Amino acid sequence: MLIISLSLFASLFYVLATGHVLSRLFHKEGPSQKLTIIFSTVAILSHMLVLVNSVFTQDGQDLSTINVALLTCWVIVVSVTTVSLKFPATLLLPVVYGFAAILLVASLFVPHHIVMKSLEVDIGLVVHISLSLLAYCVLIIATLYAVQFYFIDRRLKEKDLAIMHSHLPPLMQVESQLYQLLTVGTALLTLALLSGFVFLEGMFAKEFLHKTVLSLIAWCMFSAVTVGHHQFGWRGKSVVFAVLGASGIVTLAYFGSRFVQEVILGKF
Numbered sequence: 001m002l003i004i005s006l007s008l009f010a011s012l013f014y015v016l017a018t019g020h021v022l023s024r025l026f027h028k029e030g031p032s033q034k035l036t037i038i039f040s041t042v043a044i045l046s047h048m049l050v051l052v053n054s055v056f057t058q059d060g061q062d063l064s065t066i067n068v069a070l071l072t073c074w075v076i077v078v079s080v081t082t083v084s085l086k087f088p089a090t091l092l093l094p095v096v097y098g099f100a101a102i103l104l105v106a107s108l109f110v111p112h113h114i115v116m117k118s119l120e121v122d123i124g125l126v127v128h129i130s131l132s133l134l135a136y137c138v139l140i141i142a143t144l145y146a147v148q149f150y151f152i153d154r155r156l157k158e159k160d161l162a163i164m165h166s167h168l169p170p171l172m173q174v175e176s177q178l179y180q181l182l183t184v185g186t187a188l189l190t191l192a193l194l195s196g197f198v199f200l201e202g203m204f205a206k207e208f209l210h211k212t213v214l215s216l217i218a219w220c221m222f223s224a225v226t227v228g229h230h231q232f233g234w235r236g237k238s239v240v241f242a243v244l245g246a247s248g249i250v251t252l253a254y255f256g257s258r259f260v261q262e263v264i265l266g267k268f
Helices: 002-023 033-055 065-084 092-107 123-157 171-199 209-232 237-264
Strands: none
Touching: 002 033, 002 092, 033 065, 033 092, 065 092, 065 123, 065 237, 092 123, 123 171, 123 237, 171 209, 209 237
16 A cells, blocks of 8 residues: 555656646746756655565565566656756656656556565676666666757757747757767676676576577667767767667567566566
8 A cells, every 4th residue: 555655646746747847848948947856856755665665575575577667767767857957858857757657657557576585695696787777777868868869950950949949958968968878878788798698697598598689689789879970970860760779679678578477477
């Protein structure tokens, strides 16, 4: 009952934050940062309490797919909210807040499974999981920046006067931040894959083969875009779609099989 109440409470404040930002999306002064931070802080703290109570149970640590997704979402929300304190993120905030609200509500209808009775400390595994989670969060944020870049660029090419006087960030600033995030995210994904090959056994075992192959494909795509931009000046719509495709593949690698096994097939 506590988790249900906290999830709904967090979702409510995420929705309030989303509504406030969207209502002033094209306003010259933009949304009130103070009001946005109040709504988002309450939501983020409630979201954190949901995670604490959902993961740490009397029977063990519930590390089901939905809880990992909630944790990843929380890290992304905190990161984007923090960035918004210094740089305009008017387009990103309603996306991450809205998705967090939907995920929290959806988690109430998705079965959770206890998959670990006790936490056994394996330094190599901890390093690999930490790098993987961090890489995924950074790359997803980069993907959001890619979508923001595409939206602003398209509206500017259509000579939309509303965007000229809005609170949206300058296009060149968004592009610069996009490639900075892509570079960092690709580097982290590289380290995550290397740590997996060094510390883990069976990366190419049958049960893990699809994850490894999909992760390597996503790494190749992210690396190609990053190197292509820095060495050959690649940019524009094709880069955005490549980033979206790579993000979809890495999401499938991280969550696809576990979601099918735990939620659809009910196995754990």
